[in-house]
Amino acid sequence: MLDFWKNALRDLGKVGVAYIIITVGAWLVFMILIPQLIMFDYSFRPMLALRDIGGPKDIWTLKNYIVFFTNKLHMAIFFKTIWSSLIVTSVALAICYPIAFYLAKVARGATIGLLMLGLIIPYWINELLRLFAWQIILADSGILNTLLIFLKIIADPLNFRAGNSAVILGMTYAYILFMVFPLYNVMESLDRNQLDAARDLGASWLRIHRRIIIPHAKPGIAVGCTMTFMLAAGTVAAPQLLGSPSSFWFTQVINTNFECANWNQGAAYATVLMLLCLIFMFILLKIFKVGLKELTQ
């Protein structure tokens, strides 16, 4: 650690080191630490009228959390959110693994550039607009229904937007990049000769994936799944735009709390969601036997 600072001083000078410490420190403290602490503090206080804040009623309490754990509906929505986010994550993984493998180890030269461009271009458009596009595609008289009716696969339009399928679909589409790139990065670093060597020793493609590629790609899989899961569990736009009014997501519950000025209740719910994401991340790290250090590589 001491060497680290010595090297930094030598390479960057006193001003450089000071600049980095101050900027990074300010970002950490003001953008992450303080807002989170304020949220945390809010979540343990009751909702009070302005004149009572700081008064005798302003005490720390678990009331907001108790409300959550005793509200059956909110608990159900919470678990549905976990379940749906898991589905989004699995579907994204299933779609992105072959894409990433193709990009990293099969495609050559200009093909890679074109495919990358194809993956990135949709992200030049704002997330909300992309979700609106899905609304149009999935609407009762939308493109998909029209096509299916035209092909005589169905007689009457399907209501894709009842239930959660539209939300899951939209989210998977929205977060594919966050899955593809971590996977692509790790697969890229795999020595091609190892694939040849395994093949040469008689391994089938299935076994090569199971024994060589997936073990190598574990950190990337863990990163991709963590990011996708967190994004899916934490977004309010996709359920708002694509979900049916009868099927609420947990983020919408949090949002409603803040909108109805019960910030304390909302803060408690947000804290619960954050804990969930952290737990999910550590479970993934455990499953894939990846260290925190490898995760950031």
Added chain:
Amino acid sequence: MGQDVEIVDVSMRFGDLYAVRNINVHIEAGEFFSFLGPSGCGKTTLLRLVSGFMDPTKGQIKIDGKDMIGIGSNNRPTAMIFQNLALFPLMTVTENIGFGLEVRSVPKAKRIKKVEELIELVDLHSAGNRKVSELSGGQMQRVAIARALAVNPAVLLLDEPLSALDLKLRHHMRAELRNIQRRTGVTFIYITHDQTEALTMSDRVGVMSIGELEQVTTPDAIYNNPATAFVASFVGESNRLQGTISSIDGEYAVLNTATGQFSCKNPQRLSQGENATIFIRPETVFMTKESNAPNLLTCGIQNLSFEGAYAVVTLKTEQGQLLTMRLNNDGTATRIKAGENVKVTFNRKNAFLLKNGDSSNA
């Protein structure tokens, strides 16, 4: 046991470029065969064609008489040792060696027994449970050999596997590889740009220039009877004298050069009037006192460097032609000094006349 490999009229083209062209060679069962050539001569491509990572644009590859075209590398009786070894870094030594057996669903007890035998064969005692990354260069080498041998290949393909090792270890591994080859009887096809490796280990050597096979024969014949100018310049050192053939005398010919007239072997049966080059090995040049000896050159000694077992003498003829002479450490070298004039000669049996070829990359 080893099987024979026939490479029949094989060409491999990438776009407009031929990586290998019209290669014909029959490698015997149980032979240690080396392809020797400069980097970029297509030897690795040839090896990958034999292993089945790709199929040739033209021609046939037969192993044990069976046509291998269209058969993938996982179904050929070959195993390859890669230049960078390509060990599986997330597996232990035992898992690496046993991988081919695991793939073949060999029962665990049998697998463990076989792996133990191989660990014994390649001298890797007590390293079995270690991670590959914890091994030394030489140990990794042994793991790669054992992993390839585990699947009982009839033909082992080696792509410059020793190039990453330091000199001493390389010497040791050469002997070891030769030893393993003799003990197992597997056909070895070895690729290298290092002539010493090829000459010391192989039963036969095939010398390759850009995409083409120049000569296939035993190591000593490669050195003593090179068939082309490329082989003569790529393998070993040579003095070269260029000129025009003035007369033919049976298997010998006389060449007119700027330095004088010299008689030497004419293995390519070149005829009078052709332009050619004489190749003379430095160790076949010797000093003489006779002033009417054949192939006589009068030179000044430019430089003399004593290297222990021998001394290398740089000579310059009156016409300005530079020559190298190698003297054994028998006391001769101590009697001469730089700046002196000496008469040197060479036996016409030890010099060979070869057609000027494209030896620019040798």
